[in-house]
Amino acid sequence: MVTPDLHRTRLLLVDFENVQQVELLRLDESFRVIIFVGADQKSVPFDLVTKAQKLGNRVEWQKIVGNGSNALDFFIACQLGRVFERTPRPDCIVLSKDKGFDPLLRFLSQNGMNCRRINSLAELHLKTTPAASVGETNLRRVIEVLGKLEKRARPRKRKTLAQAISAMFQKKLAQPEVEHIIAQMLSSGMVSESDNTITYEF
Numbered sequence: 001m002v003t004p005d006l007h008r009t010r011l012l013l014v015d016f017e018n019v020q021q022v023e024l025l026r027l028d029e030s031f032r033v034i035i036f037v038g039a040d041q042k043s044v045p046f047d048l049v050t051k052a053q054k055l056g057n058r059v060e061w062q063k064i065v066g067n068g069s070n071a072l073d074f075f076i077a078c079q080l081g082r083v084f085e086r087t088p089r090p091d092c093i094v095l096s097k098d099k100g101f102d103p104l105l106r107f108l109s110q111n112g113m114n115c116r117r118i119n120s121l122a123e124l125h126l127k128t129t130p131a132a133s134v135g136e137t138n139l140r141r142v143i144e145v146l147g148k149l150e151k152r153a154r155p156r157k158r159k160t161l162a163q164a165i166s167a168m169f170q171k172k173l174a175q176p177e178v179e180h181i182i183a184q185m186l187s188s189g190m191v192s193e194s195d196n197t198i199t200y201e202f
Contacts, residue, residue, distance in 0.1 A: 013079060015096030017041065017072050021143055021190070021202040022095065023121050024051045024059065032090070033059045034079065038072050045189030045201070070100065077104055084113050093118060120147060138177070139184050142168060143202065151200055158182065161198055 009030040014022055017038040024033065033055070037044065041063075052059045064075045076094060083089055092108075092115035094101050101117050108115050118124065122144055145168055146154055155161035165178050185191045192199045 009090055011083065011090040011092050013076050013092065013094045015072060015076060015094065015098060016044075018096045018098050019120070019202075020045065020048075021120065021147060022048060023140065024048070024055055026121060027055070029058070031058065035059065035061050036072050036075055037061060037063045039064050039067050043189075047188035047190075073098065073100060076101070080104065080108060080113075080115065084108055084111075089113055091115070093124070095119075095121065120144070138169070138173070139181050142181055142185070143190065146200070147202060154198075154200055156198055157196060158193060158198060 010032070012027070012031055012033045014033065014035040016022075016035050022035070027033065033052075035052075052061075062075065062079075064072050073096075076096075080092060080094075083092055092113065094105065094115070094117045096117060097119050099117075105115050105117055142165055146164075155164045161182060162175075162178050165181055166173060166175075182191075186193060190200070190202055192201065
């Protein structure tokens with residue numbers, strides 16, 4: 001298992017079985033990231049891999065060994081325990097929608113370790129990079145809104161997805177811009193389309 005670089009101020013532990021939307025380029029240089037991938041997860045979105053490469057050795061991948069209920073969670077808990085035994089300790093942030101982490105994180109916090117769980121990077125209130133294009137900002141907005149919905153409540157057809165995106169922007173986006181957002185989602189692996197049905201990967 002990876003030993004954290006304790007010269008960094010913040011360590012982000014990603015439960016990739018639970019959260020696949022990880023906007024790595026929004027993280028500043030104070031972050032070190034370990035992405036925990038389940039034993040049965042066979043693929044990682046190409047867009048995430050290319051963005052991870054830009055962060056160099058600040059991002060590491062940890063594919064867990066073996067299957068079992070909450071197996072990946074135990075790997076993250078083990079990593080937190082290793083950090084807890086070291087001084088100085090970086091701030092630890094667990095990116096996961098699994099509330100099962102909360103009792104452990106509360107215990108560690110009560111014993112002097114600065115750690116918490118977040119559902120998405122939006123909770124960190126990270127600044128948008130100056131280089132981010134309007135198109136990228138719009139895409140983030142769409143992912144954020146859709147991510148708050150249960151999968152069964154999300155649009156299942158390309159046409160209804162386009163209508164939903166248009167509604168998010170009060171119908172102020174031109175149709176080519178809406179289609180561009182859908183194309184970005186498809187190319188990045190956030191969604192897939194088969195037999196005119198949209199499947200969400202986040």
